[in-house]
Amino acid sequence: MKKLPMIAAAFGAATLMAAPSFAQDAGAEAPEEGAAAETAPAPEAAPATIDTDGDGTMDAWDQRGDGKPDSWDTDGDGAPDAFDQDGDGAPDPK
Ligand SMILES: [Ca+2]
Ligand SMILES: [Ca+2]
Ligand SMILES: [Ca+2]
Numbered sequence: 187m188k189k190l191p192m193i194a195a196a197f198g199a200a201t202l203m204a205a206p207s208f209a210q211d212a213g214a215e216a217p218e219e220g221a222a223a224e225t226a227p228a229p230e231a232a233p234a235t236i237d238t239d240g241d242g243t244m245d246a247w248d249q250r251g252d253g254k255p256d257s258w259d260t261d262g263d264g265a266p267d268a269f270d271q272d273g274d275g276a277p278d279p280k
Pocket of ligand 3: 269270271272273274275276277278
């Protein structure tokens with residue numbers, strides 16, 4: 187007979203603790219613009235992994251891991267020089 191009140195108390199405490207965290211989650215969604223800027227691609231050392239034009243030479247990177255290239259080496263020096271930051275699948279104009 188002792189267990190029931192303890193479970194009820196524990197459940198009540200958990201509910202009380204969960205309520206404020208929900209409020210915090212809702213308010214913490216705003217500052218994501220800064221984090222997005224940090225993920226800007228800059229893989230100077232990593233070799234390209236995608237051949238976008240079919241000539242047998244890798245010339246693009248899938249940095250986001252979504253299966254689509256988002257960085258390109260357009261001048262063949264092995265370093266990315268075109269990036270898709272807006273997610274439309276094409277290099278963005280500089
Ligand atoms: Ca190629
Ligand atoms: Ca390049
Ligand atoms: Ca783009």
